[in-house]
Amino acid sequence: MEVKEISQAVIGRLPRYFRYLGELKDEGVERISSQELSGLMKVTASQIRQDFNNFGGFGQQGYGYNVESLYREIGKILGLDKQHNFVIIGAGNLGRALGNYMNFERRGFIFKGMFDANPELVGKDVRGVKVMPMDQLESFIRENDIDIAVLTIPKTSAVEVADKLVANGIRAIWNFAHVDLNVPEGIQVENVHLSDSLMKLSYNINRYSSDMK
């Protein structure tokens, strides 16, 4: 069976398509051409058609794309039709902020548990979920069908915790710790390195002022 590998460049654009299509759908727009979407999103119509055609012919010549069905298809491609249970490890400010964010639930991401090494935080409640001590992490992962672990702990403990997660069958790690994790093939890691992001911003601020006369 032939497996055409989709590049991460394409994958990275799918959530943005999904967002625009969702908004169009909510506005009651029924159909859209790659040309119109191009104007809205400021990417080329050609790229839009190439991107969609990686996954099959969702459009119709002379008509364009049906917003509702394209929205649903992209959601399916992104796996948003499936439920993904997640736990948050690290009940600090960032971890609690993510736990309190309701919108993930709407996309099928279900907040199941929260863990922290600090005994003072254990027992606290974040949106109905009690913070558990770290020694319950491994059994909890195994017994509660947890797909995704959100790592909001200092980098000093992140590598060690990631190894435990992998050993207990986690499928993906959403890593907010400022360190590169080394996981076996097949385990997905998505890094959110906030300070890297801020540094890019800083570069571009300074580049711009020196470019200007």
Add this chain to the structure above:
Amino acid sequence: MEVKEISQAVIGRLPRYFRYLGELKDEGVERISSQELSGLMKVTASQIRQDFNNFGGFGQQGYGYNVESLYREIGKILGLDKQHNFVIIGAGNLGRALGNYMNFERRGFIFKGMFDANPELVGKDVRGVKVMPMDQLESFIRENDIDIAVLTIPKTSAVEVADKLVANGIRAIWNFAHVDLNVPEGIQVENVHLSDSLMKLSYNINRYSSDMK
């Protein structure tokens, strides 16, 4: 005066170089070759040399790169030797989490003010900074040499607030609102779309399981 434009692909890798070099420096490593760094970071030595040479010849044939000075140079390129004042707009969970994060200060990013439209949050203290009402935002930006605004507000108000920021001389927006901002050329926007990031993770989880036999 010739301006060689550095691609965002290169810029995006600089913070990671910076991080590895900082760790090497802390470990007391004095010099490193592109070959060694390649092994550590899992990118090609060729790419490392190309990347660095966009900014000048930091190395020495037969020796490699001096860790300390390369670290400092990259820091300078990223503008980390300059102070950047920032405000956070939106004192919800995420805004407060970012305000409480101390490590930005170490890199020259100084937390100067915080704003929220909700009167119940006004007056609250986040790491020594009092939450101010939105009607003080514009004068505060102008009078306190604010470079960067961190947007942690709902997307419904983000576009409007961004326009105000631009009108009052902001130079960069670190945008956590799930919407695309339209700003004039020269204003930098760095988006952190957390739900997009989570969707990518979701895609890769599902891709992997269907690829596997």
Add this chain to the structure above:
DNA sequence: TAGATTGTTAATCGATTAACAATC
């Protein structure tokens, strides 16, 4: 049917990797 717009192939552009002469 005529017009519109896709799906897809071909051309272009840019980024990554390889190779090697320069040089410490």
Add this chain to the structure above:
DNA sequence: TAGATTGTTAATCGATTAACAATC
């Protein structure tokens, strides 16, 4: 000097854009 490793040019690879035949 000989060996090591950069800086840089050339080759390759992959992603984006353009073009157009297929088709609704």
